[in-house]
Amino acid sequence: MRDIxxxxxxxxxxxxMLTTASAGTAAASGTEGSKGATEATGSTAAAACGVTWxxxxxxxxxxxxxxxxxxxxxxxxxxxxxxxxIRSGTPxxxxxxxxxxxxxxxxxxxxxLIKISGGAVLQIVASAPSYDPDTHQPTYGGKxxxxxxxxxxxxxxxxxxxxxxxxxxxxxxxxxxVRARLPFRVFTLGDRLVVDVAHSWVSAR
Numbered sequence: 001m002r003d004i005x006x007x008x009x010x011x012x013x014x015x016x017m018l019t020t021a022s023a024g025t026a027a028a029s030g031t032e033g034s035k036g037a038t039e040a041t042g043s044t045a046a047a048a049c050g051v052t053w054x055x056x057x058x059x060x061x062x063x064x065x066x067x068x069x070x071x072x073x074x075x076x077x078x079x080x081x082x083x084x085x086i087r088s089g090t091p092x093x094x095x096x097x098x099x100x101x102x103x104x105x106x107x108x109x110x111x112x113l114i115k116i117s118g119g120a121v122l123q124i125v126a127s128a129p130s131y132d133p134d135t136h137q138p139t140y141g142g143k144x145x146x147x148x149x150x151x152x153x154x155x156x157x158x159x160x161x162x163x164x165x166x167x168x169x170x171x172x173x174x175x176x177x178v179r180a181r182l183p184f185r186v187f188t189l190g191d192r193l194v195v196d197v198a199h200s201w202v203s204a205r
Contacts, residue, residue, distance in 0.1 A: 049078035051198045053183040057100035060186075064093020067139040068128040068172050071148050073159060076196075080158040082176060084193040086128050087139060094188040096127040099195060105175040107144055108168040114145045118160035118177025122184065125174075126193055130167035140172070148174070157199045158182060 070085040086095060102123045105114045130140040141149050142164030153159045161177030176195070183198040 049199075051078070051183045051201065053185040053196075053198065055101060055181050055183055057098065058184070058186040059098045060094070060096060060188075062093065062096035062127045064091045065095060065127045065129075065133075065170060066091065066191075067132055068126070068130050068167075069139050071140070071142070071151060071162075071174065073151055073153065073156070073162070075156055079196040079198045080156050080178075082124075082159075082162070082174075082195045082197075084124075084126060084128060084172075084174075084195075086191045086193065088191045095193060097186060097193060098125045099123070099184070099186045101181055105163075105165065108166040108171070108173045110144075110166070112145070114163055114165060114175060116161045116163055116175045116177040118179060120178050120181040122176040122178060122195070122197070123165075123173065124176060124195060125171050127171050128193070129170050130172050133170070140167075142167070142172075142174075158197045 066089065067087045068084055069087050072083050072085070074081045074083070100123055102121055105116050105121050105123060106112065107114055108125075130142055131138050144164060144166055146164055148162045148164055151162050153162060158178050159176065160179060161175075163175045163177075165173030165175055167173070176197075178197050183201060185196050187194050
């Protein structure tokens with residue numbers, strides 16, 4: 001009987017060791033699997049921020065000219081965004097724009113230097129005056145050299161400063177200070193002119 005009990009105990013111990021070893025192997029496999037999944041997810045997220053915009057000037061000709069009514073900004077996963085709201089109505093079409101990096105930001109008309117914080121400055125010029133061309137009444141309350149009204153850039157990854165240049169000869173000029181010379185894109189979306197500046201040159205957030 002004693003021999004039978006010893007044999008039974010030996011079998012149980014061996015079974016326990018086998019179970020422990022299997023659990024350890026499964027845990028190790030699970031850890032590696034989780035790590036692989038995390039790395040894959042991270043790679044996918046990074047790839048989603050792939051930027052091919054470049055930093056050269058972006059320009060377009062006008063198909064219509066209407067007044068500027070507001071400027072607002074927003075934060076996204078891969079870029080910071082500035083939106084110029086254009087008054088809806090007639091004439092139909094989109095404004096001309098010229099958006100480019102400049103060494104210094106000079107006010108249109110006066111030529112006065114306006115200091116803008118940041119490692120680089122984007123000058124935004126759009127054929128959307130800050131006044132009604134017919135009545136000459138203001139449609140947007142920007143003041144030369146002053147921060148854009150209602151725009152708070154706290155916590156932004158790329159944007160550092162945003163100032164009004166001038167509304168001159170049917171155009172509005174804005175200065176956008178950014179962290180560095182980074183890729184950007186410009187496009188129209190309905191009654192809006194959109195400027196996106198990437199957080200980085202690489203495919204990462």
